[in-house]
Every structure is written in C-alpha cells, then in structure tokens.
Amino acid sequence: MEPFDFLSPSSIDEAVQTLASKGNQARIMAGGTDMLVQMRAGRGTAPFVVDIKDIPELNEVSYDASKGLTLGAAVPCYRIYEDKTLSDAYPGLMDAASLIGGIQIQGRASIGGNICNAAPSGDSIPIVIALGGICNIAGANGTRQLPVEEMCTAPGRNALEEGEFLVSIHFPAPQANSGANYLRFIPRNEMDIAVAGVGSSVQLDASGQNFVSARIALASVAPTPVFAKEAGDSLAGKPVNEDTIQAASELAQSAAKPISDMRGTVRQRTHLIGVLTRRTLNNAIERARGA
Amino acid sequence: MTSNQVLSEVEFNVVGKRPVRPDGVDKVTGRAQYGGDTNLTGTLQAKVLRSPHPHARIKSIDTSKAESFPGVRAVITAKDLPLASLSKEELGGDYTALKFASDHMMASDKVLFKGHPVAAVAAINAHVAQSAMDLIDVDYEVLDSVVDVREAMKPGATLIHDELRTNDMGETADQPSNIAAHMRYEIGDVTKGFADADLVMEKEFTTATVHQGYIEPHNTTAFWNSDGQLNLWTSTQGSFQVRATVSNILRLPISKVKVTPMEIGGGFGGKITAYLDAICSILSKKTGTPVKALMSRTEVFEASGPAPASWMRVKIGVKNNGTMTAVETEMAMDAGAYPGSPVMQAIVCAFACYDVENGRIDGYDVVVNKPKTAAYRAPGAPQAAFAVESLIDEICLNLKIDPIEFRLLNAAKEGTRRIEGLVARKIGFVECLEAARTHDHYKSKVEKGTGRGVAAGYWPNRGFQSSVVMTVNYDGVVSLIMGSVDIGGTRASIAQQTAETLGIAYEDVKPTVVDTDSIGYTFITGGSRTSFATGLAAISAAEDVKQQMISRAAKIWDASEDDIEFVAGMISHKSDEELKLSFKDLARQTATTGGSISGRSSVDPTGEGNGYAVHIADVAVDTETGKTDVTRFTAIQDAGKAVHPSYVEGQMQGGAVQGIGWALNEEYFFDDTGKMLNSSFLDYRMPTTLDLPMIDTVIVEVANPGHPYGVRGVGEVAICPPMAAVANAVTGVTGHRMNSLPITPGKILEAGWENGKS
Amino acid sequence: MLELATIFIPTMLQEITHGIKKLELDARNVRQVVDELEKAYPGIQERLLDADEIREGLAVVVDGDVSVMGMLTKVGEQSEVHFVPAIGGGG
Amino acid sequence: MPTVTQVQTTLNGEVVNFLCEPRQSLLECLRDILGMTGTKEGCNDGNCGACTLIMDGRIVNSCLVLGVEAEGKEITTIEGMASPEGLHPLQQSFLENAALQCGICTPGFLLASKGLLDKEPDADEGRIRHWLAGNLCRCTGYDKIVRAVLQVSKAK
Structure with a gap:
C-alpha cells in the first residue's frame, strides 16, 4: 500500500477544516472494511486518510418513537442488530446490518460507509432507501440533506462534493402497521456479494388488508442501487393480495437494468428481482401485521 | 445412531x-512456527511482478526505476536464472523439461498465464517492494490465448x-x-460389450478449474550464505521436493541446498510445487541477506496450481438386471501453461470401483x-468420478434399480x-x-424439496520413499525423527504406530519433523501415503530398536539373543522368568551397555493401499x-485401519x-482471454460453517494386507464421491441432470427454464 | 520346466505387437522383459523407455507391486508385468 | 520516509507501545513489529478470518484494522488466551475434539469462538455456525470445530 498520513479529527468542525485543507488528497475512512481492501489493491489511494470514528456525531444512535432514528455514519453494524429497540423498530435495517460480511466485518463496517462506498451491491442501501433514509452531510458550506436514493451516482461514486462527508442518516419514525424486509440472493449463505437484492417497506391500513404505501429498492441490478418508485407506488391504496404483489414485483423487474457477469446473467437477475420483491413484500406485510 | 462410527x-x-x-498445544496457542512466521535478522521482503496477460511475448523489461527506488536491494528477471546464461549443451539432459521448470518459476521469453512471474524485487519491507515493483516496465506483445480445454485441442x-x-x-x-x-x-x-448391453447411455460432462483453497498462502525464506550453502525455510508438502526443484533450476548440487519444512497451513497437493523458493534464493544471493516472500491471496489463486478443468465423455452399457457389460470414457484435462495434468491418474481411477470385462479409457493432457x-x-480422480458416477445414477433411474444395489452388483473386489x-x-x-445401505441416513425418508444422491470413489494410495530415525533416551522416551x-x-499417527510396535505409551514417543540434511530422502506428504508409508518406516525402525534392545539385554544377562524376546514393551528371557526388563528399565541401562540406541529405516513400499469411499x-x-443447501451428508470409507480415528474422520x-x-459453487471465472476474475475468497466461494450440516462418517476397516496394522491411507479418496453425490441429489429434486x-x-x-419447468 | 512371466502390452503399443495383448516371456527382471520385447517387436523399447529408464509418466508393476528398482526390478516365474500410468499424490 | 506514529495499546492485558507507519495493518504490526506471529494472515482482505482478534470486546479482522487505530484499545490475541494455569477451555476442547488439522485457521477460530461465548455462553449449533461463517477452514469441514465450541458452550 502507498504511504499515507493518518488524521483523526474529533469534531465535525475539525473534520471539515481538515478536509478543506487537504482537498482531493484526503480519503475518509469509517470502518475501513472496503476502503483498506481497495487501497491495498492500489485503488483510491490518497496521501491522507481521515478517520471519522472519533467524532461523536458519527457514532450517534438516537431513536425516538416520534422523531425517528439518527444513525451516525460510523456506527458499526452490530450496534444496530444488538439493540433490541432498534431492531424492533427497524427490522429491515437489522436484516441488512446482520448480513454485511461476517461477524468480524460487522464489528467495524457501518451503514454510512456502505452508502458512501456506493457499490451497486451495497447490502444496506436498498433497505435504507425503502425506509426513506435521509443523509445528513457536512462540508465547508455547512450541512445539507440528501435522500439516500440520490447518494449513489455511479459504481463506487457518491454525491459528496470535495470536502464533504456523511455525518448521519436519519430515518423517519416507523408508522403504525408498517414493516420492512431486506433479502439478497447469494449462492452461499454468508460472505458473498448479492447477485440481486431487494429492500421493501410497507405501511398497511388498520385492517392490515390494504396497502397505504410502499417503497421498494433494488441491489446489484444497475450501476447504482435502484429506487423502484413505481413498483412501490403501485401498491398504494391497493388490497394486499397475490395479484397486487405480483404486479409490483413485475414493476420492480422492469426497473432493474442488470448486466450479465460472473455473478449472474441478466435473465437470472431479473428473475430473482421478481422472486425477492414478492418475498420481501410478504415478509414486510407479515411484520406490519405483527407489529 | 451416532454420527461417527468405526467398524x-x-x-x-x-x-x-x-x-x-x-x-x-503449539497450534492452539499460536506458538507453532509456520513458514510465514520465519523472521531471520535482516530479512528483506520480496514481491513478484506478474504478467497481466494470459499470453504474451516479452519484448523487453526495464527494471532501472525499480532498482533506484529507495529501500530496494535487488531486482531480478529470468536473465538471472542459469537457463539464461548456460547453453543447451551445458545444461544437458532434458533441456525442454528444465526450460519448462525454469520458465514456470520466471518467464524468459513468453508469459503463458495471467500471474506468470516476470521479475522480482527485494526491499526493506513489502510495501516498498510493492511500490518499486510497480515501476518495472515490461513491454509485452500480447498474443491470442486459448482457455478452454476442447478449444485448445482443435486443429488450428x-x-x-x-x-x-x-x-x-x-x-x-x-x-x-x-x-x-x-x-x-x-x-x-x-464393441462386443456394448453390443451385449440392453441399455447403453452416453453423456458428456465438464468441470471447472478449482483451487485447493488452503488458508496459508505460499511463502518462503531463503538465505544463500557466503559459504555457498543455500538454506530455505518454507511451507511445503515435501522438503525434498523443494530441494530437487531449486537445485535443478539453479543448477546446484542437492547437497548445497538445505530445506527446513516449517509448519504448513494446508496444501491438499497445492504445496508440492515450489513457486517462490528459487526466486528468493537468487535475490538472497544478490543481496547477501535472507529474503522472504509471501504470496497474496490473489497470487495464490492466479499463480499457484489449481486443479484442472475437464471435459469427459462417458458411455456405459448394462444388462436389464444392471450388470455392466462395457464402459468407455474420453477425458481431457487442462494442464494449464505447461504439460502435466493429472489425467493419467484419472485413467487408473475412472472405473476402478467396478468389475467390468470390457472397457476403454482415453486421456488427453492439454x-x-x-x-x-x-x-x-x-488428482484427476474427482473429475472422473463425477462423470462416471453421474452416468451410473442416470442408468439406475432408467432401470429403476437402487443405486447402492447397482454398485454392489458391479462392485470391484479382490481379484x-x-x-x-x-x-x-x-x-x-x-x-x-x-455400510451405506444399512446406514440410518440411507434408510431415512427423503424430505420434501430435497433429493438424495449416492456416489462412490477410488484412489490407489501408492507408497513411495520414507525415512525414519528414532533414538531411545535414557528415560525410555523415544525421539522419533522424520522427513514427512x-x-x-x-506426527500423531506415526507416533502411535511407533508406540504400538515398541509396546510403549503414546506419550513416550516424541515426534519431530526435520530438515533435508537431518534425515534420509522422504517423498512428499500427499497421496494419502504418510500414515501408510512413513508409518511402515517407523514400524521398521522400531523393529530395529527392538532388536538392539534384545542384544543389550543379552549382554546384561550374558545370554544368547535367540533366548530373548521383546513382547509388548517387555524384554524377557524366554526360559528364565526372573530375567525381565521393561522398556524403560532397559533404556536406563543403555548408557552402560554401549551407549544410546538408534533405530533407522528407509522404505519404499511397492503395494497399493486402495482406498474406496x-x-x-x-x-x-x-x-x-436455484439455491441449494446440503442438509445431510454421510461419508463412508475403508481406512484399512484408522490409526487415529478422529483425524481419519477429519480427512x-x-x-x-x-x-x-x-460441486456447488467453486470455480475460476475467466474472461475470454483467460484472465481470472474472482481471485479472492469473497468471489471464489468455498463453503463456510453456515453452508454445511455436520458430516457423518463411517470408518470401515478392511485391513490392508500390505501393512502390519492394516493401514490404507485416507486423505485422497474422500474428495472423489461428493460431486456426483451432490449432483445426483440435485437431479433427484429438480429432475434435471446436472452435467x-x-x-x-x-x-x-x-x-x-430449458425444460419448461419452474 | 521354467514357468514364463506374462507381459501385458499397453493398449497403445499393441499396434507394434500386431494386436497381441499379452505374451509370455522368459525374463528375470524388467530389463530382460524389455530386451525380449524389443527382440520380438522392434521399436517397442523406445516407446517404453527414455534414456534407458522407464518413461516418465509410466510405472512398471510386477505382481501388483509398483517397481521401485526400475529396470532392475525382479520378475519371477509366473509373474504378471504391467506398464501403467504413474500416480503421484495430492494432499 | 513515510510518517511513523507511536501507538499505545493494551495487548493481552499489558500496555504496549510501538511505532508504525499508518499504512500498516494491525495484523502487520503484531506480526512484523511486535513479533507476535500467532495471529495469521490468510487473505489480507477480510474474507477468511485467520487474523481474527478481539478488540474492545468485538471480534475483528486485524488485516482490516490499521495499527494506528489500536491506540487506546484493548486487544486480545491468541497469545493471550491461555493463562499460566493452563489452556483456555476452548483451546482444550479444540485439542480433545481434533478440531484442527493444519492449524493455520485455528487461532482465528479460537478468538472468534471466544468472542461468541464471552457474550453468549450457551450458543447453540445454529448460532455457532452463523457466528463462525467469517472464518474459513479448509481442512476439517467444520464438523469438529463446531462440536468443540458446542462442548464448551454446553459446559457453561
């Protein structure tokens, strides 16, 4: 690996200043589980690595049943699934957090890092989109908010401007009768890159028989994670039944623009999006009804 | 029903x-010294520059920028190998074989695979070596490449x-x-055999390139001392094999090369070949200091030796009652860049499970x-077993014969x-x-959504040379010295055979694996030979000890050796009950009866262990x-005699x-030109704990007549049946033959989709 | 009367032996086997040997035992001699 | 020359200071600087678990932690698992159950298993298999490893 200097600012202001002074010479590190592998392979090396894990806001996990969840960008995955309140409130998020890498990776990797890494296969991104996550971004010009679905712009590229970094992700408070689920398809049972992944969240009416709203997002079927807006919107106001779910899964399939590569073919991936959309919707419905 | 049975x-x-x-204890406390743990004073780190192209001519290599990079001590290319400086006449012998071996270590004129070494750098640390390596300019003329074994065979x-x-x-x-x-x-x-058949089936099968997947990457440390003595500390399955390779490529007398085998983190055949040793040796000669190299995981995948991809056509004729009348197969296996695929071994194994009068096997090394x-x-046998055992399953389905009954009907036996x-x-x-037929697993109901497959496999388990020395310490503890x-x-299984032969406690045998200067020639640990062949050497050395102890007792008792016997760790006079010494008692007296006792033996057993599973x-x-899950798995195998049943089960x-x-997920993905695309453990999908059930075992013990305790060797054959067993199970549940x-x-x-289902 | 050893001709060399698959010979070691074969079927020796040793990739098996003495391996009366693929090892 | 940083960390209960370059992983620092070679390198990209250690109570791949990140942390490696009184129960169980063949993955498995049982002393087979999915073993087929961990788990 090429040499670099290691900087660990302890406040947002300090981080902003550090990044401003280093310009494109700096690379931001959270858990490092993707970044160190990339740098070791000679990709994305930089003279300065800025570790943001010492900044309190980046480690924040604050949940309020009325305000929702603020999840610091450097919070490692295990803190999500080991927190019962959180995993009860956002089971879909727990699904994703508990299948990124193995337990060792989950001890370091963060949802924020997963989003910024902007891999098409990023396992947490579809569910964060489905849950309506908003990125809180800090930079020299202050802070700004951006919906998660707008964060990934190309494989490995995110919407952060030079000098900006992701502070946290805000999730709206879970609505009554809502549920969510993330599933990915991999040939093994762990330690794999999604061939296809789907995150779905639904809100049902009080009877549990009709959709109020739904959001569906997809992984590994386009250069970036895909927000399949039409697929989710198609369910709003519709009864919960096989036909409406099938229709939504077909819309999700048409939102997918996969390629054939060593992990899967276009046909396989499109097919899997259909299967996974159905399965995640059914799981989300079950959770909504049980909630 | 217990999950591990020993019959x-x-x-x-x-x-x-x-x-x-x-x-x-050393291995659970982190104290054991593996090759990568070697750290001699002043050791430099080496990195190997490898070809990005699967096939290219090397037009020129410019190492000047790397040489002047701060912290770099030496840069080498194939020009530094004897192949470059000696004439064909000077090299003598089989020039082609030497060129292949030398070029495989470091390419001289053409690169033949992505990952082929073209240069190497020794520097103060691996980071510096890496940075310097990136500054080496190689001018390649990229050539068309051929990746698929059948394409490679085509004329033109x-x-x-x-x-x-x-x-x-x-x-x-x-x-x-x-x-x-x-x-x-x-x-x-x-021809007649097939004519006599009621049913003839024929299918083609292919398998992908796969890797052994040992967790420890290849590594070596070389120190070429100023007295001309070359020392190597390395992770290898055969220290003598490394010595032979290095002395051959470097044109050194074998006595100038000493190889110390460190603990080895897995090999499965992949650590027989020496990749880094000659490279580090030359770098050490140039720098005068020890040089160490450690492959990255990507290098392990791209530049060590995987198992071949294969194409096979199998044809089997049977009577309606299931009797096989004729078999035929053509097998082509890819050797990679240089000749030497294991297809010739596949020839021996393909139909070795069956007693069939008429058969033909063609093998192609490509x-x-x-x-x-x-x-x-x-090597070679698993691919062949996949093809043959899959087609047999198809025949059983066709004839509606139970797959175990079919195999029993046609089984190979003595004669x-x-x-x-x-x-x-x-x-x-x-x-x-x-044992399979009566196993609880086979008798249990097959769950819905699940298929059950059965398959068999064979490996000959040949012997080869092993040497053992053992010394009797004055406290009666035996130091067991071996080259395996x-x-x-x-260590455990050889110590057990030693203790058994000497009639002493297992704890009283202390095994040590030593370097090539400290023991006689010993062939690799591989081919399921060590417990068998090195075991035979240990037994024979122990017999040597016993004989010497008898002669010491004869001295002490002033008796004839013929009157003394050594039984179950006791040395006693055949006719005088008073005259009796335990092994320990007599050991104590060796100091006063002529000094320490050493037993020794070098063996080269000629028989075969013949493992079946x-x-x-x-x-x-x-x-x-399309997701698969192995929900239950039972492995049944004839170990002859399981020396240490736990480790036999483990094998x-x-x-x-x-x-x-x-069977399910492992494969090298190559692009059209032969560049590997998945050279990491993330994308080369080996099974994890979560992908498997407990693996039930039944050790069958039909004693090998060629070994005093009946040992056959157990490591190899265990990998022969699973691919077809899994494939046959998948066919059982999907209805599609997976070939x-x-x-x-x-x-x-x-x-x-092709069959209009699901 | 002396019993002869049976030599199994590898399939690919049966073109030299005019289709004969096995034959009986009076030979006491592998060298004599090869010499006798060469006398009867000129050209067979160079297919079996390389620089006066058994060709790489082949093993001589006498009565089920893989030869470790090469050309010096003893052949007994009524022995069976085969030339089969050599087998290395795996892991 | 690249910057060198001083790091102070608690390693197996002892405060340790070392100098490293920021680009050096914790795995490198342990093996090459501190001479503690019990932690093994299998892939150097977080996919085999051979370099697993416990940092502030969590198992991590030390190839994916920078040495400089160890500042102020508490780290347990294989060298810290046994005590003068004897082996850790997991170490003993691995020996008794023949849960290792070549042994290169063993330190990682032991630390990962310790990380699990420290938190969940009664972990069952399913939990153990899930927890250990980030540790590759190529020799054993995992059967005996899972049994060895189960044996200690049940003992508690």
Whole structure:
C-alpha cells in the first residue's frame, strides 16, 4: 500500500477544516472494511486518510418513537442488530446490518460507509432507501440533506462534493402497521456479494388488508442501487393480495437494468428481482401485521 | 445412531485410539512456527511482478526505476536464472523439461498465464517492494490465448508452445499441438460389450478449474550464505521436493541446498510445487541477506496450481438386471501453461470401483493459457468420478434399480482386473457399500424439496520413499525423527504406530519433523501415503530398536539373543522368568551397555493401499432461486485401519466438504482471454460453517494386507464421491441432470427454464 | 520346466505387437522383459523407455507391486508385468 | 520516509507501545513489529478470518484494522488466551475434539469462538455456525470445530 498520513479529527468542525485543507488528497475512512481492501489493491489511494470514528456525531444512535432514528455514519453494524429497540423498530435495517460480511466485518463496517462506498451491491442501501433514509452531510458550506436514493451516482461514486462527508442518516419514525424486509440472493449463505437484492417497506391500513404505501429498492441490478418508485407506488391504496404483489414485483423487474457477469446473467437477475420483491413484500406485510 | 462410527475388525493398544496430537498445544496457542512466521535478522521482503496477460511475448523489461527506488536491494528477471546464461549443451539432459521448470518459476521469453512471474524485487519491507515493483516496465506483445480445454485441442488452435508435440506413449507426433500427451488403456472387447448391453447411455460432462483453497498462502525464506550453502525455510508438502526443484533450476548440487519444512497451513497437493523458493534464493544471493516472500491471496489463486478443468465423455452399457457389460470414457484435462495434468491418474481411477470385462479409457493432457495445474487431493480422480458416477445414477433411474444395489452388483473386489490391467488385492468397496445401505441416513425418508444422491470413489494410495530415525533416551522416551511434513496430524499417527510396535505409551514417543540434511530422502506428504508409508518406516525402525534392545539385554544377562524376546514393551528371557526388563528399565541401562540406541529405516513400499469411499448426500433446492443447501451428508470409507480415528474422520469430512464446494459453487471465472476474475475468497466461494450440516462418517476397516496394522491411507479418496453425490441429489429434486460443475443456482434455474419447468 | 512371466502390452503399443495383448516371456527382471520385447517387436523399447529408464509418466508393476528398482526390478516365474500410468499424490 | 506514529495499546492485558507507519495493518504490526506471529494472515482482505482478534470486546479482522487505530484499545490475541494455569477451555476442547488439522485457521477460530461465548455462553449449533461463517477452514469441514465450541458452550 502507498504511504499515507493518518488524521483523526474529533469534531465535525475539525473534520471539515481538515478536509478543506487537504482537498482531493484526503480519503475518509469509517470502518475501513472496503476502503483498506481497495487501497491495498492500489485503488483510491490518497496521501491522507481521515478517520471519522472519533467524532461523536458519527457514532450517534438516537431513536425516538416520534422523531425517528439518527444513525451516525460510523456506527458499526452490530450496534444496530444488538439493540433490541432498534431492531424492533427497524427490522429491515437489522436484516441488512446482520448480513454485511461476517461477524468480524460487522464489528467495524457501518451503514454510512456502505452508502458512501456506493457499490451497486451495497447490502444496506436498498433497505435504507425503502425506509426513506435521509443523509445528513457536512462540508465547508455547512450541512445539507440528501435522500439516500440520490447518494449513489455511479459504481463506487457518491454525491459528496470535495470536502464533504456523511455525518448521519436519519430515518423517519416507523408508522403504525408498517414493516420492512431486506433479502439478497447469494449462492452461499454468508460472505458473498448479492447477485440481486431487494429492500421493501410497507405501511398497511388498520385492517392490515390494504396497502397505504410502499417503497421498494433494488441491489446489484444497475450501476447504482435502484429506487423502484413505481413498483412501490403501485401498491398504494391497493388490497394486499397475490395479484397486487405480483404486479409490483413485475414493476420492480422492469426497473432493474442488470448486466450479465460472473455473478449472474441478466435473465437470472431479473428473475430473482421478481422472486425477492414478492418475498420481501410478504415478509414486510407479515411484520406490519405483527407489529 | 451416532454420527461417527468405526467398524473395527481388530483392536490395538495405541493404534486406533484418539490421543491429543503432539503439536496440538503449539497450534492452539499460536506458538507453532509456520513458514510465514520465519523472521531471520535482516530479512528483506520480496514481491513478484506478474504478467497481466494470459499470453504474451516479452519484448523487453526495464527494471532501472525499480532498482533506484529507495529501500530496494535487488531486482531480478529470468536473465538471472542459469537457463539464461548456460547453453543447451551445458545444461544437458532434458533441456525442454528444465526450460519448462525454469520458465514456470520466471518467464524468459513468453508469459503463458495471467500471474506468470516476470521479475522480482527485494526491499526493506513489502510495501516498498510493492511500490518499486510497480515501476518495472515490461513491454509485452500480447498474443491470442486459448482457455478452454476442447478449444485448445482443435486443429488450428493457438499454440502455447511452438515445439510441443503430442506424446502418444513414447511416440511423438509430427505437428505441434496443445495436446501434450495421449494415453489409452483397454480391456476385453468393448464393441462386443456394448453390443451385449440392453441399455447403453452416453453423456458428456465438464468441470471447472478449482483451487485447493488452503488458508496459508505460499511463502518462503531463503538465505544463500557466503559459504555457498543455500538454506530455505518454507511451507511445503515435501522438503525434498523443494530441494530437487531449486537445485535443478539453479543448477546446484542437492547437497548445497538445505530445506527446513516449517509448519504448513494446508496444501491438499497445492504445496508440492515450489513457486517462490528459487526466486528468493537468487535475490538472497544478490543481496547477501535472507529474503522472504509471501504470496497474496490473489497470487495464490492466479499463480499457484489449481486443479484442472475437464471435459469427459462417458458411455456405459448394462444388462436389464444392471450388470455392466462395457464402459468407455474420453477425458481431457487442462494442464494449464505447461504439460502435466493429472489425467493419467484419472485413467487408473475412472472405473476402478467396478468389475467390468470390457472397457476403454482415453486421456488427453492439454495445455492452455491458465496457471499450471498442480495436484489437488486425488488428482484427476474427482473429475472422473463425477462423470462416471453421474452416468451410473442416470442408468439406475432408467432401470429403476437402487443405486447402492447397482454398485454392489458391479462392485470391484479382490481379484477384479482394472482396465489398465492391475488386479485388486483385498479391498473394502463392498463393505463400504453395505455400510451405506444399512446406514440410518440411507434408510431415512427423503424430505420434501430435497433429493438424495449416492456416489462412490477410488484412489490407489501408492507408497513411495520414507525415512525414519528414532533414538531411545535414557528415560525410555523415544525421539522419533522424520522427513514427512505434518499437514494434518501425521506426527500423531506415526507416533502411535511407533508406540504400538515398541509396546510403549503414546506419550513416550516424541515426534519431530526435520530438515533435508537431518534425515534420509522422504517423498512428499500427499497421496494419502504418510500414515501408510512413513508409518511402515517407523514400524521398521522400531523393529530395529527392538532388536538392539534384545542384544543389550543379552549382554546384561550374558545370554544368547535367540533366548530373548521383546513382547509388548517387555524384554524377557524366554526360559528364565526372573530375567525381565521393561522398556524403560532397559533404556536406563543403555548408557552402560554401549551407549544410546538408534533405530533407522528407509522404505519404499511397492503395494497399493486402495482406498474406496461411498458418500450419501441430501440436498434441498429452492427451485424458485436455484439455491441449494446440503442438509445431510454421510461419508463412508475403508481406512484399512484408522490409526487415529478422529483425524481419519477429519480427512473424510474435510474431503467431503471440499467436494461439496467443488460441486456447488467453486470455480475460476475467466474472461475470454483467460484472465481470472474472482481471485479472492469473497468471489471464489468455498463453503463456510453456515453452508454445511455436520458430516457423518463411517470408518470401515478392511485391513490392508500390505501393512502390519492394516493401514490404507485416507486423505485422497474422500474428495472423489461428493460431486456426483451432490449432483445426483440435485437431479433427484429438480429432475434435471446436472452435467457441468459447479452446479450453481444459475445453472439450476437455466435447466428449469430449458425444460419448461419452474 | 521354467514357468514364463506374462507381459501385458499397453493398449497403445499393441499396434507394434500386431494386436497381441499379452505374451509370455522368459525374463528375470524388467530389463530382460524389455530386451525380449524389443527382440520380438522392434521399436517397442523406445516407446517404453527414455534414456534407458522407464518413461516418465509410466510405472512398471510386477505382481501388483509398483517397481521401485526400475529396470532392475525382479520378475519371477509366473509373474504378471504391467506398464501403467504413474500416480503421484495430492494432499 | 513515510510518517511513523507511536501507538499505545493494551495487548493481552499489558500496555504496549510501538511505532508504525499508518499504512500498516494491525495484523502487520503484531506480526512484523511486535513479533507476535500467532495471529495469521490468510487473505489480507477480510474474507477468511485467520487474523481474527478481539478488540474492545468485538471480534475483528486485524488485516482490516490499521495499527494506528489500536491506540487506546484493548486487544486480545491468541497469545493471550491461555493463562499460566493452563489452556483456555476452548483451546482444550479444540485439542480433545481434533478440531484442527493444519492449524493455520485455528487461532482465528479460537478468538472468534471466544468472542461468541464471552457474550453468549450457551450458543447453540445454529448460532455457532452463523457466528463462525467469517472464518474459513479448509481442512476439517467444520464438523469438529463446531462440536468443540458446542462442548464448551454446553459446559457453561
């Protein structure tokens, strides 16, 4: 690996200043589980690595049943699934957090890092989109908010401007009768890159028989994670039944623009999006009804 | 029903027990010294520059920028190898073989696979070596490459070696070809055999390139001392093999090379070949300091030796009652960049499970632009078993015959003549099949959504040379010195055979694995030979000790040696009951009766251990996604005698799981030109804990007549049946014959789509 | 009367022996076997040997035992001699 | 020359200071600087678990932690698992159950298993298999490893 200097600012202001002074010479590190592998392979090396894990806001996990969840960008995955309140409130998020890498990776990797890494296969991104996550971004010009679905712009590229970094992700408070689920398809049972992944969240009416709203997002079927807006919107106001779910899964399939590569073919991936959309919707419905 | 059964014929005092291994504590406390842990004062780190192209001519290499990079001590290319400086005449012998070996270590004129070494750098640390290496300019003329074994065989295919001509058992073809060798064996009258059949089935099968997947990357430390003595500390399955390779490539007398085998983190055949040793040696000579190299995981995948991809056509004729009348197969295996695929071994194994009068086997060794293949657990046999055992399953389904009954009906047994001509001695295949038939797993109901497959496998387990020395200490503890590297518990199994023979406690034998200067020639640890052949050497050395102890007792008692016997650790006078000494008592007296006692033995056993295995696999398939899950698995195997049943079970389980990986998910993905795309453990999908059930085992013990305790060798054959067992199970649940490995979810979906199902 | 050893001709060399698959010879070691074969079927020796040793990739098996003495391996009366693929090892 | 940083960390209960370059992983620092070679390198990209250690109570891949990140942390490696009184129960169980063959993955498995049982002393087979999915073993087929961990788990 090429040499670099290691900087660990302890406040947002300090981080902003550090990044401003280093310009494109700096690379931001959270858990490092993707970044160190990339740098070791000679990709994305930089003279300065800025570790943001010492900044309190980046480690924040604050949940309020009325305000929702603020999840610091450097919070490692295990803190999500080991927190019962959180995993009860956002089971879909727990699904994703508990299948990124193995337990060792989950001890370091963060949802924020997963989003910024902007891999098409990023396992947490579809569910964060489905849950309506908003990125809180800090930079020299202050802070700004951006919906998660707008964060990934190309494989490995995110919407952060030079000098900006992701502070946290805000999730709206879970609505009554809502549920969510993330599933990915991999040939093994762990330690794999999604061939296809789907995150779905639904809100049902009080009877549990009709959709109020739904959001569906997809992984590994386009250069970036895909927000399949039409697929989710198609369910709003519709009864919960096989036909409406099938229709939504077909819309999700048409939102997918996969390629054939060593992990899967276009046909396989499109097919899997259909299967996974159905399965995640059914799981989300079950959770909504049980909630 | 217990999950680990041992069906013993004979009980011994130490052999067959499960003591803690002698190297165990060091390995659970992190104290054991593996190759990568070697750290001599002043050691430099080496990095190897490798070709990004699968096939290219090297026009020039400019190392000047790397040489002047701060912290760099030496840069080498193939010009630094003797091949470059000596003439053909000076090199003598088989020039082509030396050129292949030397070029494989570091390419001189052409690169033949992505990852082929072209230069190496020694620097103060690995980071500096890496940075400097990136500054080496290599000018390549990229050539067309050929990746697929059948494409490579076609007339007009891109030639990898301009001079390579097919060797048809000693006859060399006129025209160059990528087919390095062809071999055929035939028995009986195949045409008549097929004519006599009621049903003839024929199918083609393919398997992908797979890797042994040992967790420890290749590593070596070399120090070429100013006295001309070259020392190597390395991770290898055969220290003498490394010595031979290095002395051959560097044109050194073998006595100038000393190889110290460090603990080895897995090999499965892949650590027989020496990749880094000569490179580090030359760098050490240039720098005058020790030089160490450690492959990255990507290098391990791209530049060590995987197992070949294969294409096979199998044809089997049977009577309606299931009797096989004729068999035929053509097998082509890719050797990678240089000749030497294990297809010739596959010839011996393909139909060795069956007693069939008429058979023909053709094997082709084919070069392609991939890393040169190496041995991988029963090299050649797993591919052949996948093809043959899959077709047999198809025949059983067709004839509605139980797959175990079919195999019992046709099973090889003592006296069966195999296609290459050899006659089986006492073997335990029938016993394995019977154990499978009566196993709780086989009798249980198959769950819904699950298929069950059965398959068998064979590996000959030949012996080769082993040397053992043992000394009797004054406290009665025996130091056991051997040249066999211990990969998976052979210190324990050799110590057990020593203790058994001497009639002493297992704890009173202290095994040590030593360097090439400290013991006689010992062949690799591999081929399931160590517990068998090195065991035989230990038994023979122990007999030597016993004889010497008898002669000491004769001195002490002033008796004739003929009147003294050594039984169960006691030395006693045959007719005088008073005259009796325990092993320890007599050991104490060796100081005063002529000094310490050493026993020694070098053996080269000639018989075969003949290992057979039968596996039963239950595989659940999610037909909507193609996802498979192995839900139950039982491995049954004839060990002859399990010296340490726990480690025999471990070999059976480990082999089965490597086979499950090979069956379902493991493969090298190459682009059209032969560049590997998945050279990491993330994308080369070996099974994890979560992908497997417990692996049940049944050790069958049909004693090998060629070993005093009946040992056969156990490591290899365990990987032969799983691929077909899994494939047959998948067929059972999906209805589609899966004739191409790995059976990925994508292929399962495709098969469903093609057949209009799911 | 002296019993002869049976030599199994590898399939690919049966073109030299005019289709004969096995034959009986009076030979006491592998060298004599090869010499006798060469006398009867000129050209067979160079297919079996390389620089006066058994060709790489082949093993001589006498009565089920893989030869470790090469050309010096003893052949007994009524022995069976085979030339079969050599087998290395795996892991 | 690249910057060198001083790091102070608690390693197996002892405060340790070392100098490293920021680009050096914790795995490198342990092996090459501190001479503690019990932690093994299998892939150097977080996919085999051979370099697993416990940092502030969590198992991590030390190849994916920078040495400089160890500042102020508490780290347990294989060298810290046994005590003068004897082996850790997991170490003993691995020996008795023949849960290792070549042994290269063993330190990683032991630390990962310790990380699990420290938190969940009664972990069952399913939990153990899930927890250990980030540790590759190529020799054993995992059967005996899972049994060895189960044996200690049940003992508690």
